[in-house]
Amino acid sequence: xxxxxxxxxxxxxxxxxxxxxxxxxxxxxxxxxxxxxxxxxxxxxxxxxxxxxxxxxxxxxxxxxxxxxxxxxxxxxxxxxxxxxxxxxx
Numbered sequence: 001x002x003x004x005x006x007x008x009x010x011x012x013x014x015x016x017x018x019x020x021x022x023x024x025x026x027x028x029x030x031x032x033x034x035x036x037x038x039x040x041x042x043x044x045x046x047x048x049x050x051x052x053x054x055x056x057x058x059x060x061x062x063x064x065x066x067x068x069x070x071x072x073x074x075x076x077x078x079x080x081x082x083x084x085x086x087x088x089x090x
Contacts, residue, residue, distance in 0.1 A: 002051055004044045 004047055006044060
């Protein structure tokens with residue numbers, strides 16, 4: 001459910017021919033004419049980071065709720081104990 005579908009990698013060319021179009025006049029090295037975009041991968045990474053942050057916030061809120069409940073139960077137990085001990089002394 002939380003796994004994004006990444007696009008398939010483009011097929012690499014299998015021919016061994018030299019591309020002379022797009023070469024520089026000085027060193028005759030081919031100029032990169034096609035570039036790959038990292039947008040799908042960055043989007044997937046950002047989605048994963050957002051999911052981790054949301055899960056962290058939810059777990060922190062649950063932990064805080066449990067802690068508040070435990071403190072309130074402890075206070076109620078102390079109050080009830082003092083009431084019961086006070087009634088026995090009279």
